[in-house]
């Protein structure tokens with residue numbers, strides 16, 4: 674059972690914050706951020722919610738696919754920054770777009786969320802429980818950043834990407850995924866404190882903490898290995914791949930993965946949007962997919978690789994035909 678992408682969409686908050694803008698509020702510089710990460714700017718929410726961005730992206734994907742929201746059987750949102758504990762973002766999206774026949778739920782796989790969502794959809798398709806799905810990766814990460822911690826707040830951005838996918842008998846869908854919970858502390862944001870009549874934790878709101886070097890090492894080792902495995906499973910070689918659409922965390926991670934996969938320094942097959950968006954966790958792969966799609970870079974039948982990796986730790990690499 675394979676997946677077919679019928680349409681894609683994405684949405685970013687209106688407010689663009691450049692590295693120079695950030696240098697006005699935290700002790701950093703354009704030179705530091707650009708040289709270590711490749712990031713030049715990011716979009717930050719000035720009120721746009723995770724649900725609103727998801728809905729905007731979904732409407733664009735539905736429009737491109739030319740299908741009615743009522744024909745969607747399954748809605749999955751990958752997010753670590755929902756507006757509410759419950760209901761899920763997926764249920765809020767369902768209500769907003771009128772996808773009355775869908776089953777809807779969120780998953781937390783951080784930057785791998787969109788990829789994990791695609792695999793869940795593939796499983797539903799294989800079982801015959803769904804035929805058409807809306808998969809979203811969406812974040813308002815600015816709400817979980819410590820805006821006094823220059824080591825993290827400069828890296829991330831807000832936004833959402835969506836894809837309408839359908840099951841098909843022929844075609845390609847091979848995915849390799851994994852998790853390493855033992856390294857979870859490398860990238861962590863704690864929930865609100867436990868407070869009840871019998872127990873009171875300190876009343877402290879927590880924000881994102883990251884061991885940047887540990888995450889960097891994990892990414893450059895695990896991602897190329899997972900991609901190679903997925904390509905082997907699919908019987909696909911580098912020469913067959915039109916584009917590698919990687920999670921947009923850091924240009925140096927992408928360059929390193931590119932080198933390990935293709936042996937060269939060229940990023941031609943590794944499109945990037947992180948310069949303008951920063952790292953949008955679960956949003957980054959579907960936003961990049963939508964960008965490539967709308968730029969006319971993808972044609973039917975093109976073989977593409979997509980890979981997500983991040984907190985958990987989690988990772989997933991997939992090979993599919995566009």
Ligand code: ACO
Pocket residue numbers: 700701702705706709710784823824825827828860883884885886888889892921922923952954982983984
């Ligand atoms: N501006 C200026 N200086 C800074 C900044 C900043 N924004 N952030 C940190 N520094 C300083 C530190 O204080 C430190 O100063 P010191 O030497 O005087 O103590 C110095 O820069 C080096 O700090 P490191 O944290 O060691 O910086 P490093 O070279 O490791 O780069 C970075 C940090 C860019 C985060 C790097 O570790 C990295 O790329 N990691 C990958 C992690 C990543 O991309 N995470 C994204 C989320 S996870 C994911 O999506 C997969």
